[in-house]
Amino acid sequence: xxxxRGPFIAVFCHAVSESGDASWHRGRQPWCKxxxxxxxxxxxxxxxTHLTQADRLLWVWLSGTWAExxxxxxxxxxxxxxxxxxxxxxxxxxxxxxxxxGRPAVASEVRALIRTMSQANPTWGAPRIHGxxxxxxxxxxxxxxTKYLVRTRRPPSQSWRTxxxxxxxxxxxxxxxxxxxxxxxxxxxxxxxxxxRRRVVHVGVTEHPTAAWTAQQFREAFPWDDAPRYxxxxxxxxxxxxxxxxxxxxxR
Numbered sequence: 001x002x003x004x005r006g007p008f009i010a011v012f013c014h015a016v017s018e019s020g021d022a023s024w025h026r027g028r029q030p031w032c033k034x035x036x037x038x039x040x041x042x043x044x045x046x047x048x049t050h051l052t053q054a055d056r057l058l059w060v061w062l063s064g065t066w067a068e069x070x071x072x073x074x075x076x077x078x079x080x081x082x083x084x085x086x087x088x089x090x091x092x093x094x095x096x097x098x099x100x101x102g103r104p105a106v107a108s109e110v111r112a113l114i115r116t117m118s119q120a121n122p123t124w125g126a127p128r129i130h131g132x133x134x135x136x137x138x139x140x141x142x143x144x145x146t147k148y149l150v151r152t153r154r155p156p157s158q159s160w161r162t163x164x165x166x167x168x169x170x171x172x173x174x175x176x177x178x179x180x181x182x183x184x185x186x187x188x189x190x191x192x193x194x195x196x197r198r199r200v201v202h203v204g205v206t207e208h209p210t211a212a213w214t215a216q217q218f219r220e221a222f223p224w225d226d227a228p229r230y231x232x233x234x235x236x237x238x239x240x241x242x243x244x245x246x247x248x249x250x251x252r
Contacts, residue, residue, distance in 0.1 A: 170229035211241040
């Protein structure tokens with residue numbers, strides 16, 4: 001019969017806590033004592049307990065159907081029932097979350113294949129390997145491919161200050177600025193500046209700066225094989241053809 005104590009305790013304590021008068025809320029709570037064998041003896045202020053008609057019907061029905069119902073009754077504090085409820089709540093959600101649902105694990109054969117492909121093809125990135133795996137019928141995400149790629153150790157790159165110190169003799173900067181005229185026209189001025197002496201190498205003016213015109217200005221600024229190795233500029237489309245011109249000037 002000890003298995004049924006929990007429900008009867010909850011029902012009885014709920015009835016006591018819900019039907020108690022003002023004396024209950026002033027601190028006249030039940031005093032409980034145990035003998036170590038699971039039996040409890042409790043004293044409750046008689047004025048703090050008022051049974052309703054439903055409670056009386058419950059005990060009449062219980063006494064008629066179960067002769068030993070008194071052995072399963074334990075009167076405890078409401079805080080104890082709340083603690084039992086919290087413990088049961090934790091156990092329930094621990095049981096419910098025992099099987100985690102998430103991204104399926106990648107098979108060991110697929111992980112080994114990704115590492116082999118990345119080692120055999122150092123220039124292939126995650127998108128290329130992901131595409132090759134899809135061609136083989138292997139369903140996997142690109143982020144998973146990135147996770148299992150073999151990372152090759154590269155020597156640390158030099159800082160920007162070190163780069164400027166080592167290559168300042170071969171760096172030239174180019175940029176446009178706009179000059180409005182007295183008649184309302186806009187002229188685009190191209191300025192090329194050598195970094196090592198901060199010297200203006202070339203100046204060109206045009207009303208329509210195109211990629212062909214900018215490349216021609218670069219040829220005029222460096223007519224021989226003294227073209228700089230590095231040219232600093234913005235992403236203006238006027239500089240689209242200048243790198244081809246620089247490469248040809250250096251290869252002469």
